[in-house]
Amino acid sequence: MNSGDTAWVLTSTALVMLMTIPGLAFFYGGLVRRKNVLSILMQCFIIMCVISLQWVLFGYSLAFGPDTGQGIIGSLDWAGLRHVGGLPFKDYAETIPHSVFMIFQCMFAVITPALMIGAFAERIKFSSFLVFTILWATFVYDPLAHWLWGTGGWLKNLGALDFAGGIVVHTSSGVSALVMCILLGKRVGYKKEPFRPHNLPFTVLGAALLWFGWFGFNAGSALAANDLAANAFVATHVATAAAGLTWALIEWQQHGAPTVLGVSTGAVAGLVAITPACGFVNPMNAIFIGMLVSLFCYIAIAYIKGKLGYDDALDVFGVHGVGGMWGTIATGIFAEKAVNAAGANGLFLGDIHQFLVQCMLILVAPVFAGVVTWILFKAVDALMGMRVEKKDEIVGLDLTQQSEAAYTVIE
Amino acid sequence: MKYIIAIIQPHKLEEVKQALEDVEVNLMTVSNVLGRGRQKGLTEYYRGAKEVGSLLKKVKLEIAVNEDFVEPAVNAIVKSARSGEVGDGKIFVLDLPSVIRIRTGERGSAAIG
Numbered sequence: 001m002n003s004g005d006t007a008w009v010l011t012s013t014a015l016v017m018l019m020t021i022p023g024l025a026f027f028y029g030g031l032v033r034r035k036n037v038l039s040i041l042m043q044c045f046i047i048m049c050v051i052s053l054q055w056v057l058f059g060y061s062l063a064f065g066p067d068t069g070q071g072i073i074g075s076l077d078w079a080g081l082r083h084v085g086g087l088p089f090k091d092y093a094e095t096i097p098h099s100v101f102m103i104f105q106c107m108f109a110v111i112t113p114a115l116m117i118g119a120f121a122e123r124i125k126f127s128s129f130l131v132f133t134i135l136w137a138t139f140v141y142d143p144l145a146h147w148l149w150g151t152g153g154w155l156k157n158l159g160a161l162d163f164a165g166g167i168v169v170h171t172s173s174g175v176s177a178l179v180m181c182i183l184l185g186k187r188v189g190y191k192k193e194p195f196r197p198h199n200l201p202f203t204v205l206g207a208a209l210l211w212f213g214w215f216g217f218n219a220g221s222a223l224a225a226n227d228l229a230a231n232a233f234v235a236t237h238v239a240t241a242a243a244g245l246t247w248a249l250i251e252w253q254q255h256g257a258p259t260v261l262g263v264s265t266g267a268v269a270g271l272v273a274i275t276p277a278c279g280f281v282n283p284m285n286a287i288f289i290g291m292l293v294s295l296f297c298y299i300a301i302a303y304i305k306g307k308l309g310y311d312d313a314l315d316v317f318g319v320h321g322v323g324g325m326w327g328t329i330a331t332g333i334f335a336e337k338a339v340n341a342a343g344a345n346g347l348f349l350g351d352i353h354q355f356l357v358q359c360m361l362i363l364v365a366p367v368f369a370g371v372v373t374w375i376l377f378k379a380v381d382a383l384m385g386m387r388v389e390k391k392d393e394i395v396g397l398d399l400t401q402q403s404e405a406a407y408t409v410i411e
Numbered sequence: 412m413k414y415i416i417a418i419i420q421p422h423k424l425e426e427v428k429q430a431l432e433d434v435e436v437n438l439m440t441v442s443n444v445l446g447r448g449r450q451k452g453l454t455e456y457y458r459g460a461k462e463v464g465s466l467l468k469k470v471k472l473e474i475a476v477n478e479d480f481v482e483p484a485v486n487a488i489v490k491s492a493r494s495g496e497v498g499d500g501k502i503f504v505l506d507l508p509s510v511i512r513i514r515t516g517e518r519g520s521a522a523i524g
Binding site for chain 2: 035188189192193194391394395399400403404405409410
């Protein structure tokens with residue numbers, strides 16, 4: 001046990017909590033129309049409540065509990081936090097209490113489904129969303145976390161590298177979000193009326209809080225206050241800086257002016273891309289990863305999305321799906337054992353093996369997440385209906401789903 | 412000259428603008444307003460306290476036109492703003508005795524477009 005490590009991981013846990021509310025909530029909340037801002041804040045807030053409970057009751061056990069034998073899922077041995085207490089569990093973190101590791105991971109389980117909110121924003125029925133989210137956490141997040149991070153997980157056994165969640169968090173939520181928004185259909189008025197962000201200062205505030213909280217997400221994933229945490233911290237910061245700047249430069253070149261929404265989006269894309277890599281690559285390569293992610297995500301959002309015509313309202317797939325997959329591949333390109341002895345050497349150091357493993361990851365994870373999301377959507381849609389009535393969508397989700405309004409026009 | 416005031420559903424604004432453009436009515440003033448007609452407001456709750464029948468958000472268009480444009484403009488608004496349900500709004504057409512363009516001091520029909 002080490003009090004410095006414990007203090008750092010507890011602090012990181014609080015930082016990651018801050019990413020969902022208020023970070024992500026305001027990042028997304030500012031981007032929707034004023035009639036839907038509370039629905040976004042509500043969805044983020046309720047996920048914090050519901051998934052935290054799911055996690056301690058059985059989610060943690062499914063993801064990190066003793067493997068049931070095939071590397072697919074953990075057993076329910078640790079349900080209700082049985083065997084999860086003050087003593088360290090050596091396989092995961094030797095120097096901090098097991099309960100600290102559990103609650104740190106809890107915040108990851110919370111933010112992952114919350115990321116998807118952006119894709120189906122402004123048209124989902126709240127009750128169905130709630131049921132879907134619990135099912136998704138149980139049948140997509142928990143198994144994927146087990147495959148990559150749980151002791152005995154089959155992808156972990158194959159040597160797959162995902163330092164803080166490029167696959168488990170971002171690729172899984174990004175791809176699932178894409179499936180959701182395609183199945184749910186476009187918003188009323190898509191391409192006919194403007195969907196302007198109603199409060200960009202909220203969005204910038206949210207993006208800044210995400211950047212701040214992400215130090216806990218990435219550097220906390222070292223699970224110790226050590227040189228690896230320091231590398232992850234620095235890599236995270238510079239990749240984000242490079243990505244934000246690159247996005248601004250792309251816009252400047254394309255439209256004659258850089259936008260604050262662009263620099264914020266680029267920064268988030270940078271954070272996503274460096275997530276799987278930050279504990280395996282050196283900071284100079286992190287800059288490169290950040291620059292390229294903005295290019296890839298910009299192309300995905302500005303060109304490919306419009307061509308394919310899906311209504312990913314706040315670009316969850318474009319940022320988290322694309323960024324997460326690029327970061328996962330980039331880990332296989334730039335990883336070096338000099339940064340992390342437990343990692344591997346990537347393509348740039350002449351070793352193709354890790355690169356191929358990472359490429360396999362971005363095939364396996366999207367297929368699994370996509371197929372299960374499709375099944376869960378169809379099930380919930382058949383039983384409860386996933387989308388609100390057209391007239392409720394027009395009035396807005398704040399009034400029709402939450403019975404409250406964000407702003408008064410007259411006192 | 413007539414002064415047309417149209418109260419419409421907010422989400423119909425883009426369609427109405429397009430329809431007016433199609434009959435060459437391009438000048439208008441638009442504002443956010445609250446209102447209530449036959450359509451009742453929705454119930455809201457704040458920490459359990461019920462707020463009933465609040466006013467609904469509408470958009471108000473104000474358009475000054477010469478006589479030739481009155482019927483085309485009114486028809487364009489009716490066609491594009493209609494959903495067939497309560498809450499579609501109303502159009503008021505008023506006589507307009509005088510118009511002055513501030514930049515030039517022009518008056519009457521010449522100042523309108």
